[in-house]
Amino acid sequence: MIPMVDLKSQFYAIKKDVIRTVTEILESSHYILGEKVSELEKKVSVYIGTKHAIAVASGTDALHLAIDALDIGPGDEVLTTPFTFFATAEAILYTGATPVFVDIDPDTFNMDAGQIKSHITEKTKAILPVHLFGHPANMDEIMKIARKYKLKVIEDCAQSFGAEFNRKKTGSFGDAGCFSFYPSKNLGAYGDGGMITINKASSAEIIKQLRNHGSRGSYRHKRVGFNSRLDELQAGILLVKFKYIDEYNKKRRENASIYTELLSNFVQCPVEKQGSFHVYHQYTIRSKKRDIIQERLKEHGVSSVVYYPVPLHLQEALKFLGYQKGDFPEAEKAAKEVLSLPMYPELNSRDIKKIARIIKTTV
Numbered sequence: 601m602i603p604m605v606d607l608k609s610q611f612y613a614i615k616k617d618v619i620r621t622v623t624e625i626l627e628s629s630h631y632i633l634g635e636k637v638s639e640l641e642k643k644v645s646v647y648i649g650t651k652h653a654i655a656v657a658s659g660t661d662a663l664h665l666a667i668d669a670l671d672i673g674p675g676d677e678v679l680t681t682p683f684t685f686f687a688t689a690e691a692i693l694y695t696g697a698t699p700v701f702v703d704i705d706p707d708t709f710n711m712d713a714g715q716i717k718s719h720i721t722e723k724t725k726a727i728l729p730v731h732l733f734g735h736p737a738n739m740d741e742i743m744k745i746a747r748k749y750k751l752k753v754i755e756d757c758a759q760s761f762g763a764e765f766n767r768k769k770t771g772s773f774g775d776a777g778c779f780s781f782y783p784s785k786n787l788g789a790y791g792d793g794g795m796i797t798i799n800k801a802s803s804a805e806i807i808k809q810l811r812n813h814g815s816r817g818s819y820r821h822k823r824v825g826f827n828s829r830l831d832e833l834q835a836g837i838l839l840v841k842f843k844y845i846d847e848y849n850k851k852r853r854e855n856a857s858i859y860t861e862l863l864s865n866f867v868q869c870p871v872e873k874q875g876s877f878h879v880y881h882q883y884t885i886r887s888k889k890r891d892i893i894q895e896r897l898k899e900h901g902v903s904s905v906v907y908y909p910v911p912l913h914l915q916e917a918l919k920f921l922g923y924q925k926g927d928f929p930e931a932e933k934a935a936k937e938v939l940s941l942p943m944y945p946e947l948n949s950r951d952i953k954k955i956a957r958i959i960k961t962t963v
């Protein structure tokens with residue numbers, strides 16, 4: 601059996617360190633927003649290159665609180681991609697704002713920056729690009745448009761920890777970067793977790809209040825907030841894994857290049873656009889024979905997943921937005937052709953060769 605991710609092998613490799621950290625935290629009897637959370641926030645802000653990083657309870661909350669703190673809400677429109685995980689649009693909707701979709705670039709699966717301008721209206725307040733599968737969105741173009749039209753930019757970095765665009769980390773371009781530490785992410789906790797990277801001190805302060813019931817902990821509440829705190833155990837585990845994040849991403853990139861070498865004549869392999877540093881949260885191929893490839897892989901004990909089978913504008917829950925089939929042809933086509941293959945740092949070349957052989961003999 602070859603799984604999509606193998607968190608058990610990763611755990612065994614760092615077990616001693618994790619157990620030591622967890623024991624230390626349990627003995628400290630300080631479990632929420634303590635030293636480990638502060639240390640993680642400092643390390644992430646230095647690594648990403650922003651003045652502040654604020655830990656929250658999940659990637660979804662990171663998006664929600666960042667959008668809220670940037671004063672985006674009812675009546676505002678936020679431009680985003682229809683080809684992403686549902687949480688991207690959900691977080692916009694939590695604030696009362698409306699997601700407005702922009703079709704994708706069929707090569708990177710990211711929002712097509714060339715189509716953004718035609719969707720800007722008087723109500724547009726922000727652009728929310730997603731660095732999907734670990735490939736950075738075209739931040740040069742997006743930031744140019746944002747400056748010209750005075751729009752905020754919130755980056756969904758849930759899948760892109762460590763990815764770069766022109767040697768700058770994703771999460772450091774816009775007004776806020778939003779990360780997820782969901783266990784299977786490139787930097788994953790052993791539970792839920794998230795982080796917001798941000799430069800503006802006043803917005804960082806608002807987020808710190810929002811994550812803790814609108815207060816800084818003195819039972820004086822400046823605003824109505826949420827309970828969205830990262831716990832010490834997750835922060836401690838993330839600090840252990842953080843030491844290896846560049847190595848993990850390097851191994852993902854090596855595995856991606858083996859896949860591409862073996863598969864590029866048979867299916868459409870992921871690209872790495874000029875100036876981009878892809879961290880392959882997913883290795884996602886495209887093929888008209890996607891369903892049969894998935895079936896054959898399954899027969900041979902190889903996992904694969906369709907991220908994502910239904911674009912957001914066609915999701916039942918978002919019917920009220922009024923979109924129709926055909927509105928975003930590239931996203932709809934991608935949904936029919938994409939297949940994500942097993943990808944994790946510990947994946948070995950023998951397994952990649954096996955997967956490639958199955959695919960080659962199927963197409």
Ligand SMILES: Cc1ncc(COP(=O)(O)O)c(C=O)c1O
Binds near residue numbers: 684688730780781782
């Ligand atoms: C693109 C994207 N945005 C947002 C999220 C939400 O993150 P979380 O699961 O930590 O809430 C995810 C995670 O699955 C994601 O992949």
